[in-house]
Amino acid sequence: MWLVAEPETERSLSLARKQTMHVGFPLGALAALVCTCWAWCWMSNQLQAQPERESGAYLVVRSPLTSEAVNQLRNEIEHHISLGTRKFIVHFQPGPPSSLGVARDLANYLFREIRGRANIHAYADKPLTGHLILPFLAAEYRWLGPEGSLGRIAVGQEAPLSKADRAIYEEIARGRGLYLAVVLRLIYQPLSVYQVVENGMRSYKIEDTPLARQLEIPPDLLIGAGEGGQLVLAGGEGASVISAEQAAREFRLISGKVNSLEELVDQLHLERAILLGSVAINPDSKVAWIVVSNDLDTGTVSTLRRKWERALQNHNVGCVVFEIGASGNARAAQEVEHLIQDIQRDQAKVLTVAYIPKRASGAATYLAFACREVVLCKSAELGDLQPIRGSGRRALSELELEPYVRSLRELTRYHGGEALADALFDPNLELVRVRAKKEVRGAGATYVLRREEAERRRAEFDILDKPFRLMTITGQQARALGVSRFVLPDEASREAVLDLFGLKRENLIEMRSDWLDELVNIIAHPVTTVFLFILGFTCLLLEFKTGGIGLPAVIAAVCFLLIFWAHSWLAREVNSLAILLFLLGLALLLVELFVLPGMVVAGFSGVLLVICSVALLLVQHWPQSTEEYFNLAKYLGMLGGGLVAAIVLAFLIGRHLPSVPLLKGLVLPPPEPVSPTETTAVPVQEYQQYLGAVGIATTALRPAGKARFGDIQLDVIAEGQYLEAGTRVRVVQVEGSRIVVEALPPATSS
Known part of the structure; x- marks a missing residue:
């Protein structure tokens, strides 16, 4: 749906119309029409004017480094470069110490082999220590988060580096234009560093001490006592680390300090979606195509999960495309959470693409935003959340909606920003597009913010256009809002989607539902489940009227086996509890029939537990909203009615079955009547x-x-x-x- 203009724009247009009324109705109407068209075209052009962001790559390096991890990182970077990627964010995550040899291998690759072919931006949001600092300094650009810092390189009981071992540090410091004295201070904590200003030029030198001479520090880096200079880094065992502020402003060890990884992505004009995982796709990789056409519910979501798992089991699959044309209510949105967790866990293995040719709404919106890339056709619509909000007496309150809003915020932060999630849930919320000013970090980056937030932060952002509201996100708006990099014509084919990522049509594998998926969905349907429950319970009652284990027992066992099998296939969270309740209920019924006949409590409890176990399978969790309580009451009513129907059916079959020639053997005939003398009552x-x-x-x-x-x-x-x-x-x-x-x-x- 198109963006809705700000009410003030409508008021100004109304005023323009009134001022032209004296010219005559036709001229006034024409003027109003011209003003309306001008305002609309101006706003549309502003939305389309957002500069395109680049498609980079986000990779993670964890300590301790291993040769296998370094080789894998090298291969991923080279493959991305071969596909045209030029900007990389390498996230250094600290851990146990890394060996100098492996750290040197990665540093040599980043310092020598990458040079000129790509821009490597090293990022650390936690304190770095040990030799993980070496490849961090070797990157062309270096960034620290608010909690990031550079600490001691020789940690624990590790001996100080020799002159030969520190040669790689010295080479990288000179090659990257870093202050060598500061880098040596990271290696040797007991050394003290002084700031010296000569001819207006700032430099740093190390205090001339016996330890400095023993370590063979170059003489031009030494400063004697009384030669001036200001102490900036005191040496000793308790020497402090270099904070992000010091590293950026004083020592030029890093390119800058950022508040978050998202801010760095914005500053580099990269797509935020790269943070979902960067996958280098081989053009010859297989493409798994999953069609999501039916409205989402427990059955369809579980079928999607099985298709996803089957796609990942094919080792040649490098891309999974979800062609989405579905909706789903709040319950379905909860089910989609499990699929999204699977997708996020495996984002680093395959490229995930959400392709929306026409419309994706409700719970399907979550699935679309969970993918690495979102592709819409020009007239397609994404994000109508009315199925989740509900209406009438089933409408969710703000408190009930909060978990759904929070979940969508987590997903839209990589596709346009968190404010989009708020606007999709609240059609009256006004948004504006802003651009960061030159004097702030991330200058030139564009964002979508709430109107009140943009007004509050005018010192940081320039407002680009008039406020607007969102009902849905169309293909025409997707690029301007940062939701998608690609928008296709309405008549686009699957080949057009594959061409966007350099993939081949002959490598496409459509993940179809097999007969097992269909069987599970049929059995798991509430109507089928209740029918099997009635049939199974009827046969169970009939079995108690026959000797041994006969046909009714077999039918009852098969019915309940199908019910529990189908639902355990679909969901694994509460089924163990449901099975235990069912077995306990069955045991109480057996006690009532065989051990303590006449104990009404045991029989009643057994029947109640059997009903609750099947109800638990249908509901899956304790209700959390009005709609879920309504569904619980509905299912309990259906099962209660099913129990009554089973008792009546068992009574009728037990009464009339003996008169059927072919079936009378299933039920023993009543005993022959005895004479009055044989049945005399005994006190x-x-x-x-x-x-x-x-x-x-x-x-x-x-x-x-x-x-x-x-x-x-x-x-x-x-x-x-x-x-x-x-x-x-x-x-x-x-x-x-x-x-x-x-x-x-x-x-x-x-």
Whole structure:
């Protein structure tokens, strides 16, 4: 959607129209139209006037350095250079000490071999110590963050460098125009450094001491006592490090101090997206193409994750393109977080591209901004977040929206700035484009800021155009706002996207959904899950009416197996809990049926836990918004209704199944009616007289049934097993009206 002009512009145009009314309606209308067109064209030209940023590379060097890491860095830089990259940011991250030999190899490469072919900008945001300082100084440009500093080179118990070993430091200091005395002070902490001004020229020298002569410091760098000079770096074991301020202003060891890595990227006029990971793509690399056309939900996001994983398993894939034409609500945005974490973890392995030919909204916006490159067609739209904000009674409050806004800020900081995320969530928020003034760091860099922030920082920025509002980001606006470097015609093909990155059409691999993905998505759908739950629970109830393990048990097992398999395939966070709840519920049901029949608490708890376990699979986490509470109530209602349907269905099948000729074997027929003399009721207090009595089972005991003792037939329960009709049994326990029997061997007599 086009940018919305500031209300003040509309008011000024209205005033212009009123002033021309005396000329006549046609002339006044024409003047107003001309003013409107002029204002609109001026603002559009200003938006299009943003100077293009360069595509550089961002690489990381971690201590301790190893030969393998140095070779890998060398290969990556050379490959980027072969593809036309000229600016590199090499981020030095301190750690355990590095050996001088490996540090010398990297320093020689940065100092000698790179010269003239690329610009290397070394950056450190933490204190550097040890020989990691050597390749840092060897870079053509050096930058420190606010917490960055240069400390002792010889750390721990390491012996002082010999004259031969420090030769590489001296060569780099002279070659990069650094003060040699200051560099030697980094190597030998006990030395003191004095500032000397001669003929208006500032220089630094080392105090002439026996230690300095023992270390063979060049005589022209020594200054004796009483020769003047100002002490700037005192020597000794407690000697201080060189801060970023000192390194930049006093000692010229670095090119400058920056407040953040993003500020350095802006100052070098590089795309912020390089901080997502710089990947040197071989033109012959395979390209995995993933189409995101269906609205995002748990199933589709999990399918995307599996496609992503399959793409990375192909070692020849150097680029993954997400062709996005989907939306998704707040729940889907939470699911996309897991996919984004996978993408960010593997950004250094492959180039990720979000290609938006028409429209990407809602949760799909997060996926687009998570990619290294964003490519839009001219009329494409990105960023309509209404599906996440919700509407009516399902609208999220500001507090509920905050996590979503925060997540999008983290992504847009590499594609246009954090203010874009705020504006997409708040259509009434006004933004302005600004340019850093010449007297501040990052001079000439352009940004998109909130209007009030831009007004507050007028001393730092020049405002480039009128304030505007965002509903969505179109392809025409994407480049001006720093969201994308590339905008394609509306009729662009896949080949046009590949051409942007020098890739070949014949190397394209479309990642399609296989039959397993489709099966999982079907089973994991809430309607299918509830249907399988009804069928499984019905068969489970029927199995309790049959002896042994029959067809209902098999069907029930398959139904629940499919439910848990499909959902565990989709999400791994809470399924172990759901499975444990289901097993516990099933165990309580077995206790109710076989161990302590008549205990309502065990049976009710078992049924409740089984329902909760399936509900947990559907919901996946405790609700955090109004919509999620509504979904939880909906799922619980569906499962409750499913349970009622299962009980009714089991009752009807149990009642009518015996009359069906082909299926009557599944359910045992009811026992033959006995004569009144055989079913005479016995008072409960007289049941104790049957303890130890021997009788015959007149029905199958599963485990409950009937047995005859003399002329009396009683209800009994078999102990620990199923017994066939006609089995000789003996009463082993009597508790009230509950009579427990055990089977007797055929040879046993009463």
